Amino acid sequence: MSAAAAAAPAVPRERPRLRAALQHAAFALALLAAWEIGSRLLGSALLLPPPGAVLAAMAELTASGELVVALGQSLLLLVLGLAAALVVGFVFGVLIGRSRIAYWTLSPYFSALFVIPTVALVPLVLVWFGFGMGGRVIIVLLAGLVPVLLSVAAGVRDAPGELVEVARSFGLRGELRLLIQVRLRAAVPLLMSGMRLAVGRAVVGMAVAESYLRLGGIGGLIRNYGSSFQTEYVFAAILPLTLLGIGLSALVGLVERRFQRWQT
Amino acid sequence: MSAAPVRRIARIVARPTLWLPLLSLLVFLAVWEAVGRSVDPLLFAPPSRMAGELPELLSSGELAAATGVTLQALVVGYLLAAVSGVLLGIAIGQWDTLGRLLGPYLFGLFSTPRVVLVPLVILWFGIGYGGRLFLVFLWSMIAIATTTADGIRNARPDLVEVARSYGAGRAQTILHVLLPGSIPFVLSGLRIGAERAVVGVVIGEMFLEITGLGGLLQDSAQSLETARMLWAVVVIAVIGTVLITGLDALERRLSSWKAEPT
């Protein structure tokens, strides 16, 4: 009975899902058609290359290895920058979250950092730290830092007192162990939402750093093709970056849901 | 007679929430000054150098002119985004299918860093005012539209029914029920949109037309005049802070009826 009841609603629910998928497919096709027609009407591959040309450009960039190399460089920069943001964000987040003095002395700087667009920091950072990998990693770090820091600070501050009490009663001693084993664990959902924000901002930081320098990575690739007015290549390089951004945020969302299931 | 205010001021000054940040700022500036001077005063522009640069930036009118250019594009683009974002949000929120179909594309556009679209913006809108306006407008508009649509979708069905029972049409229902009920959502959209708009205006000024505060920053970077760069960054930060603080205040005012839901 209960199996039948559980199976029953699946049948009527399947049909709307199929319909939605068809709608999406139809809409995507319509967009592609509009793109094709638009580019023919414009008659300018410079302004709007047809979808076929973009696809061909994408195939060419992939075959030549250019796209793969650029994506690899971008990902390396992203991973290094995010790792740095995590480390710095954790250290300062714990400090600010656990100490009033640290909060009042340090937090104004991070608030200011959050308000300033990352692009505006790029020239400064590059002038100060050089145009190499180091400067670029610092840009990604600055872009992703504040969301990590704020979520860590909020997490370790709001850890439920009763959990801390329970841990103490089981003989868990030492502020550091308490911090790692109880406070940070309890703060995981918050940390994940901070991570999601940080990843989005880090991708922007990565693109900005690469575009500004016009060398290396997807950002550099796009700017180079842009300045030589090869629009189909610009499109062909933007699409993977968009997918990268969506994919990363989906990945963090997946991990987030994973943790949520453990939590409750 | 004058003792009480003095004591009050003394108490305020004695508050750690005031003197701790101040002390921290002093230490920060001192360290910066010391390090900057000993390494490379030109490159690191210690506070003394920044202060020295200010009179000229002000008296030449350069900073004011740049701020004016930036604010003009920011305000026009943002206002356009607010109006069209709310309208698009209503449409998306009202017609579910539209929202479902458009959603992925808006999200894709929203998660693409704007800098990489600069080549396309240049081709389509030119490097002038139009291109800059577009960079301010579109992303801000998407943020406002998506949150407004959320608000419309989350409207209280009982109140929609009240409007219907009195014979209100679609337009009247939107005007009297859906929009006012979405105000908290619209405001959070306006906030996110403001952040996006500030980023957009700076990108436009650094990558399209070298003008405004972004242009000042970019020009000074070319000539390695760090002190001027820093002043541009400071003014950008102030604009962002003022905009966001203002929207926060507006939010508190407009949602006074929410004081205690019954």
Place this chain on the structure above:
Amino acid sequence: MRDPEPAAPKIRVDGVAKFFEKGGGGDAGQVRALDGVDLDIAPGEFLTVIGPSGCGKTTLLRIIASLTDPDAGRVLVDGKAVDSPSPERAMVFQSFGLFPWKTVLDNVRFPLRVRKAPLSEATETAMEFLGKVGLADFAHSHPHQLSGGMQQRVGLARALATDPDILLMDEPFGAIDAQTRELMQEELMRLWQGSGKTVVFVTHDLDEAVLLADRVLLLSRSPGTVRALIPVDLPRPRWDYDVRALPGFTDIRARLWSMLRDDLVFAESHGPGPATAGAR
């Protein structure tokens, strides 16, 4: 006794039925909320509707208001079938249904503005009705600043502001504390008496049903059908004396209770309805 079926009814409910899809139940499928309800309501009549929970009282009211479409049958007002909501059939809601972001005055003005009445005229009318419910001083307050009873008075003023022929009231005093409720009942009777308005008033409170009504409609347990229509022939106005002490009052109340009790007892032992019972 009043003639139970006058020549020209104000509202005629003609074979109305309503089904709901029951989620999650494999073979339960549909729940019949109302089935074959026939009913005539005379002009100026005060009809109260009572029945066990889940009998479709509110559904019947919503169908009369055209907020829900019947699956069978129709509703006629003045001999014409209705299919869309109208301020002629003004609704008063259990949850008050006030717009929290509008002032009291704006809330009452709302139906008038919907009908494109000029602002000054709408304001004048709204203030007049706010005066009638004793809330003129609160015109510029927001709903959250008022008590539940005051909020429902605003709801009442709003419903009356368009001078409707018919008032549809869905357990309007259900969310109001007992003492305030008695005041509200008296106030409603004062407003209605001599107004010529037809009222359909859904309630789950037996005393209230008898106190207010010209006739009490008792609906049966799911599916809702007309179980009984009981005239209440007590002298009006009923706020001048203690109606509840009259033998007539207690007789009708007892009759209603004995009928209602059977259904309630059945519901208690078998679950709220056949569909839910089957799904277990």
